[in-house]
Amino acid sequence: MMKTIGYAATSCDAPLKPFSFERRALRHNDVAMEVLYCGVCHSDLHQARNDWGGSVYPIVPGHEIIGRVTETGPDVKRFKQGDIVAIGCMVDSCQHCDQCDKGNEQYCREGNTQTYNSPDRIDGQNTYGGYSKHMIAREEFVLHVPKNLDLSRAAPLLCAGITTYSPLRAWNVGPGKKVGVIGLGGLGHMAVKLAVGMGAEVTIISRSDKKRTDAEELKAHKYLVSSDESAMQKAANHFDVIIDTVPYKHDLDPYLPLLDVDGSLVIVGQIGPLAETSSVPLVMGRRRVAGSLIGGIAETQEMLNLCGEKNILPDCEIIKIEDINEAYERLERGDVHYRFVIDMSSLKND
Numbered sequence: 387m388m389k390t391i392g393y394a395a396t397s398c399d400a401p402l403k404p405f406s407f408e409r410r411a412l413r414h415n416d417v418a419m420e421v422l423y424c425g426v427c428h429s430d431l432h433q434a435r436n437d438w439g440g441s442v443y444p445i446v447p448g449h450e451i452i453g454r455v456t457e458t459g460p461d462v463k464r465f466k467q468g469d470i471v472a473i474g475c476m477v478d479s480c481q482h483c484d485q486c487d488k489g490n491e492q493y494c495r496e497g498n499t500q501t502y503n504s505p506d507r508i509d510g511q512n513t514y515g516g517y518s519k520h521m522i523a524r525e526e527f528v529l530h531v532p533k534n535l536d537l538s539r540a541a542p543l544l545c546a547g548i549t550t551y552s553p554l555r556a557w558n559v560g561p562g563k564k565v566g567v568i569g570l571g572g573l574g575h576m577a578v579k580l581a582v583g584m585g586a587e588v589t590i591i592s593r594s595d596k597k598r599t600d601a602e603e604l605k606a607h608k609y610l611v612s613s614d615e616s617a618m619q620k621a622a623n624h625f626d627v628i629i630d631t632v633p634y635k636h637d638l639d640p641y642l643p644l645l646d647v648d649g650s651l652v653i654v655g656q657i658g659p660l661a662e663t664s665s666v667p668l669v670m671g672r673r674r675v676a677g678s679l680i681g682g683i684a685e686t687q688e689m690l691n692l693c694g695e696k697n698i699l700p701d702c703e704i705i706k707i708e709d710i711n712e713a714y715e716r717l718e719r720g721d722v723h724y725r726f727v728i729d730m731s732s733l734k735n736d
């Protein structure tokens with residue numbers, strides 16, 4: 387076993403604080419790493435506070451992890467000591483069902499093992515995430531990080547990046563495709579950067595004019611104000627796909643007519659009941675409302691490689707681990723452009 391330290395919530399109303407624990411002994415196919423950076427995802431906050439139910443305490447959040455390999459098990463082939471690596475939202479899956487075979491480990495028929503707050507498939511221990519000094523995962527769920535990427539900014543690619551990349555790939559986004567993005571937070575800003583990088587025409591759809599400058603900085607091609615009825619009418623039938631990153635229940639009706647025939651609105655933000663929606667725009671244009679969950683491991687590597695090639699990186703604010711509780715409060719207010727990343731060198735071993 388390896389002694390390590392992290393930050394944990396011990397109950398749904400306790401702030402995160404230092405927590406000493408042990409990582410499992412290295413298995414034959416395991417990669418151990420020192421965590422360098424960990425992104426702060428909205429779901430970390432939800433799970434720390436048990437907003438979705440099912441949180442097992444203590445909970446060590448964090449599933450946007452960049453690390454440096456410290457040790458490898460005897461059967462590990464693709465990694466060696468010193469390599470810069472990444473771990474996202476999953477650390478294991480059954481590896482033999484049809485979905486795992488297709489590289490859709492996120493849809494594993496037996497359920498994937500999440501990076502934190504999930505029972506390990508072998509010893510049943512609750513998994514602990516990346517708000518910690520060390521991390522261990524089986525080789526198949528460890529990713530290579532392209533050498534040119536600024537490591538302090540790369541972590542959010544592992545959740546916000548792949549969550550938006552996977553639907554863009556599934557809907558064949560590329561040159562000639564028209565993509566709309568609703569919601570401009572951690573997910574939305576990555577959807578914009580990735581779709582631009584993939585060569586699509588990208589429009590940010592926002593309730594007001596306030597984010598027009600942000601849209602320019604993100605290199606979006608167009609900006610559509612959803613409260614402007616005439617602009618919305620002009621944009622009817624325009625989009626092949628709309629990535630909807632809004633994290634709460636909202637009205638889809640204004641957006642569906644914006645889709646072209648066979649267009650899809652893909653929900654990646656909200657998890658829960660949708661607002662009542664008219665089927666008229668769906669029926670009249672064979673339009674679809676769809677959903678998508680993170681992405682597979684091979685697809686995540688493909689996304690990291692694309693980001694390396696095109697130097698696509700999230701916009702981040704680097705924080706120290708002791709500021710995590712304040713960061714959660716700011717995250718709740720939407721007061722971050724666009725993702726917090728914890729510099730894990732701020733976590734000292736006692």
Ligand SMILES: [Zn+2]
Nearest residue numbers: 427429545546
């Ligand atoms: Zn996440």
Ligand SMILES: [Zn+2]
Nearest residue numbers: 480483486494
């Ligand atoms: Zn499976």
